[in-house]
Amino acid sequence: MPxxxxxxxxxxxxxxxxxxxxxxxxxxxxxxxxxxxxxGGHALYPTATAKKVTVRQDGGAPVISDGPFAxxxxxxxxxxxxxxxxxxxxxxxxxxxxxxxxxxxxVRQVHPTLYS
Numbered sequence: 360m361p362x363x364x365x366x367x368x369x370x371x372x373x374x375x376x377x378x379x380x381x382x383x384x385x386x387x388x389x390x391x392x393x394x395x396x397x398x399g400g401h402a403l404y405p406t407a408t409a410k411k412v413t414v415r416q417d418g419g420a421p422v423i424s425d426g427p428f429a430x431x432x433x434x435x436x437x438x439x440x441x442x443x444x445x446x447x448x449x450x451x452x453x454x455x456x457x458x459x460x461x462x463x464x465x466v467r468q469v470h471p472t473l474y475s
Contacts (some may be wrong), residue, residue, distance in 0.1 A: 360442050360443060360444055361442070361443065361444075361445065361446075361449075361464055361468055361469075361471070362436055362440060362441070362442050362468070362471075363437065363440070363441045363442075363443055363446070363449040363453075363467065363468050363469065364399060364439070364440055364441075364466070364467055364469055365400075365438060365439045365440075365441055365452075365453040365456060365464050365465070365466045366434065366435050366437075366438050366462055366464065366465040366466075366467075367435070367436050367438065367439075367456060367458035367463075368433040368435055368458075368461060368462050368463040368464070369433055369434075369436045369458050369461060369463075369466065370432050370433060370461075370462070371406065371434060371436060372436070372464045374402060375406075376418030377401070379385075380412065382457065385457040386439065386457055387455055389455060389456060390445040393441075393452055393455070394457075394458075396441050396442050396443055396452065397439060397441065397442075397462040398440040398441070398442050399439070399440040400437065400438055400439035400440060401438065402414070402436060402437040403435060403436055403437050403438075406434050407425075409425070410423055410425060411423070411424050411425070420462070422461060433462055433463060436458070439453075439456065441453070441466075445465070446468065449466050449468075450466055453466045
């Protein structure tokens with residue numbers, strides 16, 4: 360079956376803070392309800408911890424810089440790998456990810472040669 364990645368785009372939050380305890384329970388319930396098709400997934404550290412790598416085509420040394428720093432309130436804050444029959448099923452599952460209620464979920468099929 361095809362593999363899909365569902366990126367969660369939300370405002371950044373420190374999920375270790377007590378005010379997010381109930382929100383974490385929502386994700387646990389989602390993960391338990393969809394365990395049969397989940398193949399992975401994690402929350403990501405804030406964008407302030409990210410680095411970018413650029414390698415010039417002429418073989419120059421890699422350039423590493425801070426970022427990315429998008430000019431938006433929503434950033435990629437996590438992802439799930441979903442093994443679904445088709446895109447329609449993946450979209451139905453993605454709509455149940457708690458972040459869909461206060462952010463955006465982007466779903467893309469993973470190229471099969473990358474995981475077979």
